[in-house]
Amino acid sequence: MAAKRASRRGVIIGVCVLVVALVAVAAAVFIGSRGSTGTEAAAGATSADIVDPPVTQPPAKIAPLPASDKVPSAAGVQAQLAGQLANPALAQFTGIVIDPATGAILFNQDSSAPQIPASTAKILTGAALLTSVDPTDRFTTKIVQGDQEGDIVLVGGGDVTLSARNEGVATIYDGAPLMSDLAAQVKASGIDVKRIVLDTDYWTGSDLADGWQTADIRGTPGSAQGYITRMSPLMVDGDREDPANENSIRTGDPTNTAGKALARFLGTPDLPMVPGTAPEGGTVIAQVSSQPMSVLLAQALENSDNVLAEALARQVAIARGAPPSFDGASAAILEALEALKIDTIGIEMADGSGLSTKDRVPTAVMAKIMSLAVTGQPPALQNLLTGMPVAAVSGSLADRFQDDGSRAGAGWVRAKTGSLEVTYALTGYVPDVDGRMLVFAFVSNGVGAGTRPALDALAAGLRGCGCV
Numbered sequence: 126m127a128a129k130r131a132s133r134r135g136v137i138i139g140v141c142v143l144v145v146a147l148v149a150v151a152a153a154v155f156i157g158s159r160g161s162t163g164t165e166a167a168a169g170a171t172s173a174d175i176v177d178p179p180v181t182q183p184p185a186k187i188a189p190l191p192a193s194d195k196v197p198s199a200a201g202v203q204a205q206l207a208g209q210l211a212n213p214a215l216a217q218f219t220g221i222v223i224d225p226a227t228g229a230i231l232f233n234q235d236s237s238a239p240q241i242p243a244s245t246a247k248i249l250t251g252a253a254l255l256t257s258v259d260p261t262d263r264f265t266t267k268i269v270q271g272d273q274e275g276d277i278v279l280v281g282g283g284d285v286t287l288s289a290r291n292e293g294v295a296t297i298y299d300g301a302p303l304m305s306d307l308a309a310q311v312k313a314s315g316i317d318v319k320r321i322v323l324d325t326d327y328w329t330g331s332d333l334a335d336g337w338q339t340a341d342i343r344g345t346p347g348s349a350q351g352y353i354t355r356m357s358p359l360m361v362d363g364d365r366e367d368p369a370n371e372n373s374i375r376t377g378d379p380t381n382t383a384g385k386a387l388a389r390f391l392g393t394p395d396l397p398m399v400p401g402t403a404p405e406g407g408t409v410i411a412q413v414s415s416q417p418m419s420v421l422l423a424q425a426l427e428n429s430d431n432v433l434a435e436a437l438a439r440q441v442a443i444a445r446g447a448p449p450s451f452d453g454a455s456a457a458i459l460e461a462l463e464a465l466k467i468d469t470i471g472i473e474m475a476d477g478s479g480l481s482t483k484d485r486v487p488t489a490v491m492a493k494i495m496s497l498a499v500t501g502q503p504p505a506l507q508n509l510l511t512g513m514p515v516a517a518v519s520g521s522l523a524d525r526f527q528d529d530g531s532r533a534g535a536g537w538v539r540a541k542t543g544s545l546e547v548t549y550a551l552t553g554y555v556p557d558v559d560g561r562m563l564v565f566a567f568v569s570n571g572v573g574a575g576t577r578p579a580l581d582a583l584a585a586g587l588r589g590c591g592c593v
Contacts, residue, residue: 275319281359330450438477
């Protein structure tokens with residue numbers, strides 16, 4: 126048993142990172158390797174004409190933490206967190222802390238009770254994705270020659286990162302394929318385009334999840350917080366009006382917005398557009414591919430991107446033979462978790478992003494997934510760690526862990542955030558002062574102005590733990 130534990134502890138240390146190195150790169154590191162979904166190449170094009178976008182690579186190697194044989198105790202952890210847990214801002218609180226090297230539960234408060242997870246639900250989607258698809262697979266968007274002369278069919282393949290940005294304009298999706306490249310391939314084919322047919326058959330079902338608010342498409346009055354859009358497998362820039370602004374409002378009409386972008390790049394912005402389906406066996410005249418699934422997952426986790434998370438959830442459904450819809454994705458995610466021997470009792474999922482107020486997940490499930498990722502069981506789950514925001518450094522944690530109660534966790538805590546009007550959540554991992562990795566999942570379903578700082582203080586408290 127001791128040898129087994131030592132081996133698992135070695136895996137944990139291998140995925141830990143030093144804060145100095147993390148701050149030096151100023152971002153979470155995306156891991157991914159080149160690959161292809163195996164879709165057909167455009168007719169008449171050479172392999173040099175159609176290439177996958179380069180994969181973002183780590184800018185520097187990150188040193189591992191030294192090994193630690195100091196095993197924390199439940200009594201020590203609970204004593205360490207006593208002050209933070211007494212904060213009245215932690216209303217309707219549930220939480221759990223685990224030593225993943227041994228599986229020991231070091232703190233537990235109602236962790237089996239289903240709670241609204243908010244965006245920490247993306248952890249479930251991520252785990253399901255990494256264990257259901259090849260992490261090197263990519264989404265592909267293609268243009269097929271239509272049945273009628275002059276028709277081209279823009280076929281959505283689920284890639285919401287496809288960008289319609291103009292040259293020199295940034296996008297929040299690093300390495301995203303370009304609509305302008307699709308247009309250039311169409312022009313090179315010599316087809317005199319008379320009409321664009323928009324094919325969205327890749328997905329099925331409702332375009333809005335149960336528990337979503339349509340106000341979140343364009344944001345509240347005076348706000349630019351567009352958290353979602355109507356889900357379509359044909360979309361550009363996550364349907365953002367400003368592709369460089371993470372919080373940009375969405376157009377709310379992603380399919381037609383994508384079609385208009387293609388027409389603009391073809392130099393004929395007034396081309397008529399109609400819904401339709403690509404002819405079976407039709408000639409592919411253009412195609413572009415996204416970044417690998419593992420890279421897209423890291424992007425979705427770091428910035429808590431709801432639309433991208435939903436696209437990835439549908440890919441889980443497709444991989445597991447379920448309908449590529451909200452219901453199909455939810456069922457496929459639960460199936461994937463059960464394959465990991467995770468107890469799914471109490472889990473209710475209306476979407477794959479956690480934006481729905483209908484979602485319910487026990488914090489024990491969140492912590493279990495993180496423990497499997499940290500220990501690499503299975504190894505594919507380690508890709509889940511690369512997109513975790515770093516406290517006070519990156520993503521949705523960039524502006525947190527900056528007060529006296531939580532500053533000790535800055536640069537050390539890596540966690541997925543969750544935020545809705547009725548809940549705040551935080552799930553992640555952190556090394557204690559002895560270098561022992563601890564996994565945590567915290568949710569407060571009675572939120573107030575001090576709830577987020579209170580959750581941050583809890584995670585920071587674990588960083589200060591030498592709790593033997």
